[in-house]
Amino acid sequence: MKCSDCGIEVGIFSHVGGRCRDCNLINLGAEMGNPDALARQAAASDSLEARENAVLQVLVTTETATSDLVIEERLGIISAEVVIGMHIFKDVLVGIRNTVGGRSKTYQDDLRNMREQVIGELQAEALKTGANAVIAVSLDYQEIGSKAQSMLMVLASGTAVKLAARSEQT
Structure with a gap:
């Protein structure tokens, strides 16, 4: 669609x-x-x-305050989530990697993509509130479900703020 x-x-x-x-x-x-x-x-x-x-x-940062950013207004806490299901073939391949050792490029790539998606959704959520930045961002990773039906979730949360325009900050 x-x-x-x-x-x-x-x-x-x-x-x-x-x-x-x-x-x-x-x-x-x-x-x-x-x-x-x-x-x-x-x-x-x-x-x-x-x-x-x-x-x-939309600026996204883990910092709570910086000397070069002037916060005009705090608009509240916002969050975004991304959840993906891990299909059986991927789980089997990861299980083999877990047995023989080494890094799992499959999961690493999934987590990296999920992180980028959740930050993009957090930026879109900030726009919805009228913010131009999100500060004090925290990323949390969770496994959801059982061994038979595992899913991965990335949650991003932070404080939506309006920053002063660059010319107003000097």
Whole structure:
């Protein structure tokens, strides 16, 4: 299925009302009258690249405060989650690697991809609140389920904030 706004391919569980998660968040903010979201919606409607850039412009850091960033407003705690199922063949291959020793490139790649996805979702969530940064970010990794049905989850949480524009920070 394709997102009705940006046209990217989305999975059956990755859309709401025919839109991808990012488009849905931007449209929700615009419908609520958020001026930042209205501006992002206008910019995003021009191209998918503009939409991706808006999300990527949100600063994400594990720092709680830095001397070079001036926080204008704290908007609250936000979070994002990514969960993937580990299919039987992957589990078998990891089991073999576990028996003979060594690193599991399969799981490492999955965890790296999940981390990138959850940070992207955290950035989209920040845009929804009108924030331009997320500070004090924490990443947590969990295994969910039993041996027969294992899943991996990455949870990202932090404080959504509005930072002063660079010219205002000097």
